[in-house]
Amino acid sequence: MAFLDNSGDIILDAVLTDAGRQRMARGEFKIVKYALSDEEINYKLFNSTHPSGSAFSDLQIMQTPILEAFTNNTSLMKTKLVSINRNNLLYMPIFRSNTKRNVSKPVENTDSFRIFADQNTSDHFTSTDIEALTGYHYGTVGTVNNQLKRMISVDQGLETSGNPPITSDMPDDLIETAFLIRMDHRLLRFYASDGDGANIGQRANSFVDDDAIATYYISNTDACVTGPRDLYRDQLNNDLSARPNTLTIVKDKEMFDGPLGPRLNLAPKTSIQVQQSSALFDELGNNGTEVITGASGASLASGTYKFIDTLVNVVGVTTGYSIDIPVRIIKKN
């Protein structure tokens, strides 16, 4: 897309997205709400100590050229502007994939997770193997005990360098109230704990768009959302005097050094199409070259499996913060 002409009056270049056109064709086109975004803006260019004065602090930002609108609905509105009804905020919460808890660690030395496409692939390893393979997930719904040992956790919190400390409460107006989760519907389904510690369940999507991206709306009352005070935080607040090392335990398991928000726990599973056919791997994937070796010695050698790399996107409905989690789906030949 070209840049918009910014030499004269301010203009608005408006287009329907491909999803909008598709809905129009289905007779379901109805706009009911809007959001504002600051895509293309790099706030690192903001210079609050500009030598010419505060009027010049955003000079470079205001000169940012703006691209024409894309029509792909998933390519836009990645960074939204947020309405918070007070001006005295110095910190805003962010998301981090929790890489500290054993259950939610990604593959070593990466930020990505691996999912076995089908039972044939996961059965190549023993359950002990898989337990030892950090960041590897079952792609099919098997024994619950195994399922609950692996999660992708997205934590909300404040990085404050300890001021305010992790023991402080997150302000109520910054706590996430709901999450939008997007994943490729051809490849993945959204499963998560049902909260009883014994089952995981599939969540229903809100819609699947023209690019086969499914969107799930998960409120913080769902069993897969914990907090804002989970087990460690409860221990922290209740038993700090009794267990003085609790704070250390907490810091070892939490991604933030400031106040904590809720945690979203996902256990994505593969679609039937991915489980039963390798067609998508031929079309979207690659041959695996990295050797995957379990503790028992079982391994998937180079050229014996295929993989597809995809993303799971999580957006906070309250703060608009967005995080992409890389996921690799592995299928044995």
Place this chain on the structure above:
Amino acid sequence: MSAGTFFKTFNSSDRTTTRTLLHEAIPITGALVSGTYNRTSANAGREKNIKVYSHDMFESVYDYPYLSSSANHIFDISIGMHASSSLSSSTVTNIAKKVNVYNQMAQVLNGYDTNGNIRQFDVDGDFSTSVGKMNEAIFFNFSRLLVKDEIKKGSVSLKLGLGNFTGSSTHQVTITDKSGSNGYFVNSPAGEYGILFASASNNIMTGTLTTDAGASATARPVNSRVDTTGRRPCGLVFYQAGVCVLTASLFMTGTQVSAPGAFLKAGAATNTPGVDPLFQTASGPNRMRTMLTGSNITNICDGIRNKFIDLSFNNTTELNSTIYFCRANHNEFNYSSNPTYLSGSKIRVKGGDILTPPRSYVTTVGMYSADNELLAVAKLSEPLRKDPTNELTLRVRLDY
């Protein structure tokens, strides 16, 4: 304290609808219609941008050699003859096709009388009288690419040569729908239409006030009536259908001519008394009357193309718009979820001072369905600063 959010719901006062008519000027030069592209034997001696068909019902003009995927269809030309024409007989070449084309166009553009008979083209738009019927008609059917929703009334101007073969500066007729904007008719099943008026240079057209003696202009039969500027009705333009219908007698002299009568004074155009102007066709030079009886439709269309000097009209696109007013109040959209907005979790634009008002920069407006699917998006040409001291109203117009 209410939780933050990035969605804001439209209320009824944030939305309105409008209708706008958008016009584009469409100029078509004669060089495009004949002469620009090489004639090829593979195309029966015609230019590469002229497509002819084995069915011989019409021919098509493209803006580029039609075998190219870059070519756009501009318009079609065809000829029709009513069964009651004085030229009509069983010996006329392809008479059935000429009658069929006439009837087909008349069915669509004129409709039927109360007895179910197809109404003839009428040069004055008055179907109730027998005056002014066009028995031999030339059809210019413009493609939707050019016409869009309709031809703008009063904007049609067509120049045709009246001399031998091609057009010349001294012998040409200018055809306009001069009364189109306030004198059009609504009694066609194909929408509104106006009368096309011909005015010719060098006093070569019959029926002009300046040369015709006798009855006043208004007392003459309507088919030969001229106005004070010497214009004479010669056809119809159907604005929504995008079709111009001209009487073939525009190229004829003498008195033995079907309605609405010959337009040319004897010899005025050709400088040969009593002789109609010659047309250049693939089968050689010919005159309109001879062509109507002795040539097939495609050859006649070739001759007419070669008389084409230029054409212009304005098209009309009807834009139905919904305007959304996206309002950002003083206490809204002042923070951002942009990863660069924060250093750690600290807001950069505050410069470390909690009392500094927040600010953000708007570049994009996203419009969503109830289930949060992005349906439309609008980009600003430059960032707009948003902070608690200002309010913005962004007007987003979606055209359908």
